[in-house]
């Protein structure tokens with residue numbers, strides 16, 4: 660299910676989301692000595708990253724990863740890893756650990772197997788998940804236009820898989836719905852009137868393969884906190 664939190668200013672949203680996430684990470688570290696958070700890439704999260712990076716947290720005990728990554732070099736403008744390095748792993752967050760999804764040149768079965776083992780033993784289940792959403796209703800790299808969408812939404816799949824979108828650039832690596840849904844706290848961060856319309860469309864239907872964000876908005880076991888600003 661979901662709860663909608665609306666803001667008139669994006670900067671106000673960024674600060675509120677950062678403060679909420681900061682408190683959740685502090686609690687997780689207090690309870691078990693470490694915490695993990697997966698963030699999304701794309702054009703939306705820069706301001707939130709900047710706000711979170713300035714929070715006084717036990718960053719050395721916190722591992723940051725991505726919900727998904729485009730299989731591009733880390734120097735590419737389209738690299739989500741680069742976005743995180745330049746905007747979140749800064750300021751007080753410079754001491755956080757980063758779990759890299761982009762390993763090597765090719766996304767091979769062997770790379771996936773290694774990453775799946777490492778993710779299971781170090782960061783899963785996630786304490787905090789910050790999702791984004793594309794205008795086609797994709798979230799993470801669960802793309803409606805990919806051949807892998809059934810597998811990516813299935814309950815019996817690996818934590819990480821390769822996805823090849825038909826209408827978006829680059830091969831992707833993404834966490835599967837089955838593992839993302841185990842996150843202890845799930846947020847969807849979106850902005851703008853177009854995304855609000857996409858959200859309404861997602862809420863109105865129930866075919867998750869057509870709009871994968873529906874899986875998070877409509878699963879009764881998930882409490883997705885939607886943060887939206889104009």
Ligand SMILES: O=C1O[C@H](COP(=O)(O)O)[C@@H](O)[C@H](O)[C@H]1O
Nearest residue numbers: 699700701702703791792793799
């Ligand atoms: O390709 C991606 O797109 C989504 C949405 O990005 P936005 O630019 O519309 O905010 C993003 O959540 C995902 O991490 C990214 O790989």
